[in-house]
Amino acid sequence: MAKPNKKGPVTRVTITCSRCRAKLFYYRKGGKGALVKCFKERIVKDFTEVEGQCPGCQQIFARDCLIRGAPALKIIGGKVRAS
Template identity: 70%
Template sequence: MAKPNSKQPVKTVDVICTKCKTVLFKYRKGGKGALVKCFKERIAKDFTTSECLCPNCGNTFARDALIRGTPAYKIIGGKATIK
């Protein structure tokens, strides 16, 4: 399978918890689509203390996964959104 594009996007978005509206991380997202997965190498600034858990409410917003051979977070539907 193809690797994700090595040239990272310039535009950053805030990934927020939908339950408590806490910023989870700043992510370099490419394209206009919905947030389905977050490659770990594209996270610009991480505000979480433990992987896949919201630091404020403790909500699990993603699962650890290997997508196209690259470590990533697979976002659980409706648990996290972009702003």
């Protein structure tokens, strides 16, 4: 399987916690689909102290994993919002 494109898309979205609306990170998202995974190399600015945990309400919103050989965060359904 091919690795994700290093440069990636130029569309930047803000990822927020669905419970407390705290900013989690800015992400370069490609495509029109739902946010299922976030490749770490596409995260522009990270507001979290602990990876995968909301800084506001301490809710776990993602798990660390490898997708197509690249480090990524697998998003837990319904825990985040992309805008």
